[in-house]
Amino acid sequence: MDFQDAPGPAGGAPTGSTDTEQQGRAARHRRIAWIGLGIFALLIAFAIYRHHASTNARMMGLKGFGGPMPVSVAQVGTADVPVVIDALGTVTPLATVTVRPQVTGPLVKIAFEEGETVRAGDLLAVIDPRPYQAALDQAQGQLARDQAALENARVDLARYKRLLAQDSVSAQTYAGQEATVRQDEAQVEADQASVETARLNLSYCRITSPVAGRVGLRQVDLGNLVQANQTTPIVTVTQMHPMSVLFTVPENDLTRIFKHAGAKRKLVVEAYSRDMRHLIATGTLASIDNQISTTTGTLQMRALFENAHSGLFPDEFVNVKLVLDTLKNQIVVPGGAVQNGPSSTFVYVVEPNDTVKLRDIVTGPTDGNMIAITSGLTAGETVVTDGADQLRNGAHVRIPGRKPSAAASAPAAGADLARCARLAAARRRASGMKAKFLTRAYERLGCSRRDSKT
DSSP: OOGGGSOOGGGOOOHHHHHHHHHHHHHHHHHHHHHHHHHHHHHHHHHHHHHHHHHHHHHIIIIITOOOEEOEEEEOEEEEEEEEEEEEEEEEESOEEEEOOSSOEEEEEEOOOTTOEEOTTOEEEEEOOHHHHHHHHHHHHHHHHHHHHHHHHHHHHHHHHHHHHTTOSOHHHHHHHHHHHHHHHHHHHHHHHHHHHHHHHHHHTEEEOSSSEEEOOOOSOTTOEEOTTOSSOSEEEEOOSSEEEEEEEEGGGHHHHHHHHTSSSOOEEEEEOTTSOOEEEEEEEEEEEEEEOTTTOEEEEEEEEOOTTOOSOTTOEEEEEEEEEEEEEEEEEEGGGOEEOSSOEEEEEEOTTSBEEEEEEEEEEEETTEEEEEESOOTTOEEEEESGGGOOTTOBEEOTTSOOOHHHHHHHHHHHHHHHHHHHHHHHHOOHHHHHHHHHHHHHTTHHHHHHHO
């Protein structure tokens, strides 16, 4: 065996040593990657902790240390509250006419602009009238000829009648002349019908609007040959004034509706936009259907609106309020003031010493954001509208922009001093981030200013 060919220490690094270095570099790269991920996770955790700690510090400064809760308030007032039934409706025109030609011929004139408003009888289009004028002239000529023949037959009948009295002609000849007169009379009547038909076809060459309304987009262009009663219309005319809205109400509300609708007065109907922010039009209830839908348990009704400003557009979906009655001088509060408990509905009433008292109430109809109160409140009282979820009966509150009352100033001052003392004690015991958060709460509540004054 030749030992000189075997690799030695001077012949380069062994293969096993190279693999070990590569594995070491890979392990170092993995450690660096894990360290980077760990640092990134710590940064995220620190940011989350800081956010929650700041929030907790604010809550501790306001709630945990006995301070009055800041709230928004409103005064109880009086107003007229309508009793309404809400429904969804569809704007439906009273008349929508699809204008189609009734005679065949080339379209020689378009007399309307797309989207314009027309009156009943206004000219919309003209079909070439010349063939129909010629047919009318021919029918009138045939009528004149047959009328002359009838006059001649009647003259002969009168002569035969005199001759028959003189026994100069036979009775058969006279009877034949009578039949000729009746035949000519029938022919004249047929000619008159032909003249009327030709005149009617000629009038169809002038296409007029059957109703007043707005014309749509033109479907046939000038110069095209149109056919009588073709599928494609020339244009569509939609009546815009007045406009109706079809809506449905549940069958459970029919008793109330019929009670008020039978009082010989028109019920008011209001049409609102989809978001209920814009009153589009106000109208009256016009008609009620005679059958309840068995599939939905609802009854369809129609309301009429003047629609003077064209605010209601065909096939538009609207929110409908059917006004049954109006309650006068009702106690009303904003909807945010009313709280629903497990056994009752209540509000928090602000007392003169800036404390709140839980008061059970009975609610009535709702008008937008205002709720009628049938019992439990009187006009002029102050109720909490925002922040009531963190209150309890007898809690102290702070109303932004209002100076605390004299009755509440002394207890509030004592409460502030006690709160600052608790914050100072907690800050002395804490360390690190918690001590910084407590220091911020201490300064935010003005405890440092009180210390400087003392």
